Amino acid sequence: MTKFLVVSFLLFGSLTAQAQAQDILTIHYALRPPYVVSTPEKTIGGLVGGPIIRALEKAKIRYRLQQTPTSRQIVLVKNNQGTDCAVGWFKNEEREQFGQFSDAIYTGGKMVLIANKKASLNLIEDFSKIVHERSLRLLVKDLYSYGPYIDAEINRRTQMRVDRRVAEADAMVKMVAAGRADMMLASEEEAALLFGNPGTAPLQIVRLSDVKNGEKRYLLCTRKVPEVWLTEFNAALGK
Numbered sequence: 001m002t003k004f005l006v007v008s009f010l011l012f013g014s015l016t017a018q019a020q021a022q023d024i025l026t027i028h029y030a031l032r033p034p035y036v037v038s039t040p041e042k043t044i045g046g047l048v049g050g051p052i053i054r055a056l057e058k059a060k061i062r063y064r065l066q067q068t069p070t071s072r073q074i075v076l077v078k079n080n081q082g083t084d085c086a087v088g089w090f091k092n093e094e095r096e097q098f099g100q101f102s103d104a105i106y107t108g109g110k111m112v113l114i115a116n117k118k119a120s121l122n123l124i125e126d127f128s129k130i131v132h133e134r135s136l137r138l139l140v141k142d143l144y145s146y147g148p149y150i151d152a153e154i155n156r157r158t159q160m161r162v163d164r165r166v167a168e169a170d171a172m173v174k175m176v177a178a179g180r181a182d183m184m185l186a187s188e189e190e191a192a193l194l195f196g197n198p199g200t201a202p203l204q205i206v207r208l209s210d211v212k213n214g215e216k217r218y219l220l221c222t223r224k225v226p227e228v229w230l231t232e233f234n235a236a237l238g239k
Contacts, residue, residue, distance in 0.1 A: 025061055025229060027052065027219075028068040028076060029087040032169065034193050035106070035217070036087055047189070048088040048106045048217050051237060058236035061229055071166050073220075074143050080222045083229075089220040090145040100227075102219035103234040109188030109214045111146055113206040114173060114195075119182035125209045131157035139163050139172050139181035146185050147215040169194060177202045187214065 029036050029044055036049040043053055044065060056063050068076070073086035077099045091101050113130075115121060120135050130136060131153050138154070142164040145151055154162060163181055165172065172184050173194050183206070186194065191205050221230065 023062060024083065025056075025063040025225065026066050026082060026084045027056075027063050027087060028066050028073045028084060030068065030070050030073070030168070032088070032190075034189055044087075047108075051105050052087060052219065055233050055236040055239075058239060059229075059232040061233060069166070070141070071143055077220055077222050080224055083222065083225045085219045085221040085225060087219060088217045090147060090215050091218055091220075092145055092148060092151070095145075095220060098223070099220045100223060100225065100230065102221070102230055103237055104216035104218055105237065106217045107214050108190075108217065110208070110211050111150055111185050111215070112188055112191050112208060112211075113183045114176060114186055114191055115183035115204055115206050116176050116179060116181075117202055117204050118179065121183075121206060125206060127208045128153055128210055131160045134159040136183065137161045137163055137181045139165060139175060139184040141169075141172070142166050147211075149211065150185065170197060173197065173203070174199060 029049060031038060033046065035046050036044055037046040039045045044050075045053070068086075070086075073089075076082075076084050077086055077095075080098070085102075088105070089095065089101075095101075113127075120133070121130070124130050124133070127150060136159075138160055140146070140154065140162055146154070165175075167175070169184075169186060169190060172181075175181055176184050177199050179202075194200070195203070195205070219230075219233070
């Protein structure tokens, strides 16, 4: 009888802990200026991080912050094991199959190329033409989206080589500057910030004539996140 009571107590405690965990929204982020930055208050700020925290506080949603690599964030959302949201993701059809999105948090500037000045771009400023250049190597972040138009052009390329890495933007810039790739993609505001770092003298920004609009960034959440939480978050976001 005593053994039964002990097992029952342990089982009840485990279930209680799981239930309590489901009452808290885990916000997964990776530091990526200017979108997500750390603050002296030990929270996150930036163009995307700041509005998210303010909306969570206004909506009185219990949350905790977890710094998580971007490659791990997408796996967590796909696995749908907890009430998890990932910060600042683009919306596309594939992600809508396994996750749910908040309202748009931030609309960025247009995508541009950060290119090594020695790259043979030959004054080409149309991305749909660049993808057919055999001599060019594009560095992209693995499991990342650059928006529907650019993603589609990369997937249909016939000549351009694509090197997929898990590195963050500042490390990728150094690789392009060192000639390990010819170019990489970034939004206008991120490119401007990256050009403030040392070692960017060999680089140039190439504006793409066929990229018309900036992309929106969202919270990407598991299906286990209650719909009412997202509704309350969206309402607070708009205040």
